[in-house]
Amino acid sequence: MTGFAIGAKIKALRIKNGLTQEELANRSELSKGFISQVESEQTSPSIATLVDILECLGTNLTEFFSDATEERVVFTKEDYFINETPEEGRLITWLIPNCQKNDMEPIILELAPGGVSPNDEPHAGEEFGYVLSGAVQVIIGKHKYKAKKGESFYFAADENHSIANIGNSTAKILWISTPPSF
8 A cells, every 4th residue: 555645535535525623533433633643644543443434434445445546527428328218208318327326317318209207206305307309298296397498397306206208309308316316
């Protein structure tokens, strides 16, 4: 592990999680002074203590010591995953790979005339969509709302919900769900 700055990486994770040294110390049942010494590379935690600190920071030893490169920001068509169900008049394109680990999940949903998205059960979170082409009906519980090209929708996902193409041409929607549910 030559050159691996454990303290600097812990400090970066702590800041990323919006915690002060004192808050991290309290959560991991350590002193603020000890956290400060670890972050400034004045001392090294035991493996057991490091595991506790990392757990409080939402990670683990494997992820912490992985040689993963910087978080990816830009994705191309080569990264997309497509699921086509022509019998149901639907094509779903996942725009970000492995989105289940993220807080939100963006997809492009294409619906043939009469096509309907899968019915999504109530869940904690929200749904946002922007109609790129066509006209759709957003169905939330017993309510139905019409949205056409250039319009968007946004709602709490606390009722069954789906989208139906009510037009005569293919509808294309950028749909973002939080948490991931597709």
